[in-house]
Structures are given as structure tokens and as C-alpha cells.
Amino acid sequence: MSLPKFVPVAHMGHDAPWLQIRTVAEVRERRAYIKTNKPEHERPLRLKLLKTVKEPLPTKLAKAYAAWTEVYAAWVKADAARAEVDAALVKASAAWVKADAAWGRAIVSREGVAFHKKVCGCAWTPKKPDILLQLAT
Numbered sequence: 001m002s003l004p005k006f007v008p009v010a011h012m013g014h015d016a017p018w019l020q021i022r023t024v025a026e027v028r029e030r031r032a033y034i035k036t037n038k039p040e041h042e043r044p045l046r047l048k049l050l051k052t053v054k055e056p057l058p059t060k061l062a063k064a065y066a067a068w069t070e071v072y073a074a075w076v077k078a079d080a081a082r083a084e085v086d087a088a089l090v091k092a093s094a095a096w097v098k099a100d101a102a103w104g105r106a107i108v109s110r111e112g113v114a115f116h117k118k119v120c121g122c123a124w125t126p127k128k129p130d131i132l133l134q135l136a137t
């Protein structure tokens with residue numbers, strides 16, 4: 001799985017953290033958004049200050065950036081595994097619903113009723129399944 005290319009970017013928004021880790025595509029989309037959706041008088045300043053930082057990061061920021069990207073990669077891997085599990089669960093749930101319905105039909109089939117008579121023998125029938133009705137007799 002390939003990860004998107006991340007960059008440090010300054011001033012993605014007026015009230016956002018001053019430096020964020022974003023994808024190149026996000027930066028491009030934000031620039032386009034500013035050009036079409038922000039008030040015209042704000043656009044020059046927003047576009048001037050929103051920039052990908054090319055300078056080497058100071059040590060503390062570089063370490064945090066490296067940790068962020070490493071953890072993000074692990075998160076992407078875990079999320080993909082979760083998606084696979086979710087898909088397997090959906091498939092298993094559908095199979096279980098089908099099997100449970102088949103079980104429900106089997107226990108009221110002729111064989112199921114005959115087996116009930118053999119192992120229990122009470123007045124239960126598929127048409128009168130409430131065993132408490134037997135209290136009235």
C-alpha cells in the first residue's frame with residue numbers, strides 16, 4: 001500500500017495550527033478552495049501565507065514529524081486490517097443469518113417435530129409453540 005506524500009505546510013487556515021502535516025493533494029485543494037470560496041479581500045494574504053515549508057525542520061520538529069509519519073503508516077496498515085475484518089464479519093453475518101433461518105425451518109419440519117415428540121413429548125407443535133399454553137390443560 002502506498003502512502004500519500006506528506007509535507008509540512010504553514011497556515012492552511014486562519015485558525016489552524018501554524019504548521020501542519022498534510023498531503024500535497026490537500027494543499028492543492030486548499031489553494032483551490034481559497035481561490036473560489038474565500039472572500040476576495042482575504043485571498044492574497046491566505047495564498048501568500050499558505051506554503052509548503054521546504055527548509056529543514058529543527059530537531060524537535062523533525063523528530064515529531066518522523067514519529068507522526070511512522071505512526072500514520074502503522075495506522076493505515078491497521079485500518080486496512082480492520083477493513084478486511086469488517087468485510088469478513090459482514091460475510092459471516094450473512095451466512096449466519098441464512099444458517100439460523102435454515103435451523104429454524106429444520107426444527108419445525110416433519111423430522112424436527114418427530115424428534116421433538118421422541119425427546120420431549122409435550123404438547124408443543126409448530127402451530128402452538130408457546131409451551132405455557134400447556135398450563136391451561
Ligand SMILES: [Zn+2]
Nearest residue numbers: 120121122124
Ligand atoms: Zn416439548
